[in-house]
Amino acid sequence: MTRTTDPVALNDWYVVGYAPDITADAPRRTRLLGQDIEVSRAPQGGFACREIGEDGGRTVPHVEERYGFVWVCLGTPAQDIIAIPEFSEGSDRRFLHRGRIAVPISGLRVIENFFDLSHFSFVHTGTLGGYGNAEVARYDVEFREDGTELWAVGCSFVQPKASAAVATQDTVVYYDYRIPRPFISIIYKDSLVERGRKDLIGLFIQPVEETSCVVHSFAFIFDRTNTDTDILHFYHEIFAQDRMILIHQHPQALPVSPLGEVPTISDASSVAYRRWVDQSGLEFSVLRNWTGDQMTRLGQVAGSGDAGVAA
């Protein structure tokens, strides 16, 4: 596809790569908002970005390194890259790059899935949820920073294995979800190791096309016992489970019409997120006035395989 013309999408910042992965020998060729780009190390330090096109390729002036990642804005930045104050706390937290994973679905759906608590029991059985503890307790949805940020606060959930750092046992875990931009979400999770402190897990989505994205992800956590590999296996298990659900979602863009999708996922935060995205004016990856009546294909898929056994 070609580069989007949506100014709301073009004027935002997106992560396009993990800084240490991009070396002088290995620039990163990728795609952002339908535009092919190449990100490389600049001779004078920092990073450079060039659009790749038939007209030879324009230099992208807005390239920044922050929080270990490389950020690009293809248009004129409407605001600065989001602030994450915990990164300047001079912290005893551990930073982990969780890898990048491509998903053939709207990046907005990945964000929505990230803070949808109702799927934990069925998708992350044994780690983040269990069949016996499917109930989602009450939480509050708030708009902060003059309505530019969406937060779901006071979320709690009984989790058999809330992180790689804890032994397997049911624990009540408390979360706040911060959605500072439509394609970014950060979870602030009460540390089970350092009482009163927060673990951060963040998703920076690179919207590749309307219905495909790359998820860049980090963890900034308290964990002194597990190896990086142990922690990564834990996260990759969870993310691959989410990916399985996401690739079966239909439609692939995020419907924002209130008459749209049957509310299997419509807890308060999903409804608030879709309204907030709608009001942002964003068009890229958004499906407005969709009146389909489809459930996600998940129920159909999981059901018919088992029915085959019974028959």
Place this chain on the structure above:
Amino acid sequence: MIELYDYILSDDAYKARLLLSFLGLEYTARKVDMHPGREHLTAAFRASVTPQSRLPVLRDGELRLTGPLAVLSYLAMRYDPARTWLPDDAVEQAKVLDWMAFAEREMAPIGALRLARFSDDTLLAGPGAVLPAARNAMAILDDHLAGEGGGERAWLVGERPTVADVAVFGTAAVAPDAGVMIEDYPAVWRWMGRFRHLPGFIVMPGVFPVIPELVEPA
């Protein structure tokens, strides 16, 4: 003491985990940082684990085996005295080996495409010729399971599940990750339903668990 060098998202390693579970064997998992660390490609890994740079690797005492074909065959011969997972009968055993080779060769495009789709390697180039090859493998499997004259096969070889089913299932079950939807292969779909109900069955991320609430009454 059995040790398994493992990566949670490796379909080949999942095959070893499955058979270990079916046989009720205890083991120690040695976790390998395949992604994003590419640990399996390092000189240290080649020197101390396997020169083949692949998973799974099974260690049992002094023995060291690489890859699903060797690992599954060994576990079945060594730890299944009833010899149902790898039958003694010459014809059945040859057919089992044939399907295990199929899992390594014809189904390789599914595994390759899946890993490419997880990373963003196919983003700019597209899946190319690998996708038709992946679909072709699923079609061959579907034709075999559909049988002739309306008699669907319950298992790949004979009347019981064998290591052939384990080897093929491990990759076929995560074909959706590669963009190959199992709904398009109805006999494969039903075979997977039977497989998922075997005692000791475990999932890997990307494989649907058996969700009791979703099972329709017979």
